[in-house]
Amino acid sequence: MLIKNHEVPLALLKLASIKRRLPSTHPKYQKIFNDWALYNAGYRGELALDYYLHRFNQPENYMLHSLRLHHKQTFQIDTLILHPNFFLLIEVKNLSGKVNFDHGFGLMTRENNGHVQSFQDPIIQAENQAFLLQNWLINFGVSGVPVESLVVFVNNHVHLTRSDEQHVDPRIIHANKLADTYNQLHQKYPKNLLPTQKLRVIGQKMIQENKPLQANPFQKYQLTRKAIQPGIICPICDFTPMKRYHGYWKCDSCGHSSTFAHIDALKDFYLLFNDQITNREARWFFQIDSRKVARNLLIKLSMVGKNKGASYQLDFNTERDFTYLLSTKEKDQAGYSLVQ
Structure with missing residues (x-):
C-alpha cells in the first residue's frame, strides 16, 4: 500500500x-x-x-x-x-x-x-x-x-x-x-x-x-540577484524577453503569442527570491514599465496585495505547478540519463 x-x-x-x-x-x-x-x-x-x-x-x-x-x-x-x-x-x-x-x-x-x-x-x-x-x-x-x-x-x-x-x-x-x-x-x-x-x-x-531539503542555491553557488536574467521566457523557443502588447505577450524570435506567459515567470520568482512580490519587482521581472499593467496582471491571479498594495502573495504548489521546469527536451550534456 x-x-x-x-x-x-x-x-x-x-x-x-x-x-x-x-x-x-x-x-x-x-x-x-x-x-x-x-x-x-x-x-x-x-x-x-x-x-x-x-x-x-x-x-x-x-x-x-x-x-x-x-x-x-x-x-x-x-x-x-x-x-x-x-x-x-x-x-x-x-x-x-x-x-x-x-x-x-x-x-x-x-x-x-x-x-x-x-x-x-x-x-x-x-x-x-x-x-x-x-x-x-x-x-x-x-x-x-x-x-x-x-x-x-x-x-x-x-x-x-x-x-x-x-x-x-x-x-x-x-x-x-x-x-x-x-x-x-x-x-x-x-x-x-x-x-x-x-x-x-x-x-x-x-x-x-519528513523534512524536505530547503536548498539555497544563491548561497551555495555564490550568486547574486544581478546574475539572474529577468524577462518573460518564450515557452516555445526560450527567447527572452517576450514583449508586452495590449493584453498579451509576443516573442520576437518565433512569433509565438501568449496571454499567460507571465505566470511561469512568477513561479520562477517564487522559487528564486520570495513568496511575495512588489509591483516594482514585478515590473523588473516582467521587463515592463507600466505600474498599472503589473498591478492588473497580479490582481487577475487573485493575489492579495498587502500593506496598501505594497506586495502580493505568491501561492504555488511545488508538487503541481512547476511541470514546465521538468521538461526533458534538453540534450544530456552532463552525461546523465534524463529520459528513460
Whole structure:
C-alpha cells in the first residue's frame, strides 16, 4: 500500500529555474547545469522504479518514497518498504554507460562516451542509511526488525562490472531483478514480527517527521540577484524577453503569442527570491514599465496585495505547478540519463 508518494525535489526546481535564467557564459553555469542534470536523473530514476514496484503495492506492505528523516543527523531514503517481516530500503541509481565497482577501495566509477567519473561505493551509502534508519526506529520504540538495503539501477543502458576477480555486492542489482530479490528476502525472513496496524503507525510517523531539503542555491553557488536574467521566457523557443502588447505577450524570435506567459515567470520568482512580490519587482521581472499593467496582471491571479498594495502573495504548489521546469527536451550534456 502506497502511503507516501514521490516529492519533486525543491533543489531540482530551483536549479532548473536558475539554469534557464543564467547566461551560459556565467562562470558558475556549467557547475549548475551538471548539478541540475544529476538531480534530474535521480528524480526520474525514482519515478522509473515505480514500474518494478507495482507488484509490491499490496495490503501487507506500506511503501514510502522521498523520505528525509532526522535522528542526530539527517538521512534520505529514495524508497522504503515496510513489511511485517522486514524493512527494505532502496537506493535508486539512474546511470548509463559502464559502471565498475571496487568494494575494496569503496569506489564506483562510471565511463560514458569516453568520460570517466568516480563516486563513493553506493553500498557504503546504503549501509549508512540502514544504520541511521535503525537508530531512528529504536528511538521510536521499534527494534528487532531486520533492515535490508538494495542499490537498484533502473537504466536499461547501464553495464555493471567488477574490478579484477571481486564479486559485485549482491545488494547491487538491476531493476529487473527486484522481484526475485524481494522474494528471496521473504524466504530469508519468514517470521511475522509486526502487525499491519503497527506498520501504519510507523509509516505515519515517518510522514509526520519528513523534512524536505530547503536548498539555497544563491548561497551555495555564490550568486547574486544581478546574475539572474529577468524577462518573460518564450515557452516555445526560450527567447527572452517576450514583449508586452495590449493584453498579451509576443516573442520576437518565433512569433509565438501568449496571454499567460507571465505566470511561469512568477513561479520562477517564487522559487528564486520570495513568496511575495512588489509591483516594482514585478515590473523588473516582467521587463515592463507600466505600474498599472503589473498591478492588473497580479490582481487577475487573485493575489492579495498587502500593506496598501505594497506586495502580493505568491501561492504555488511545488508538487503541481512547476511541470514546465521538468521538461526533458534538453540534450544530456552532463552525461546523465534524463529520459528513460
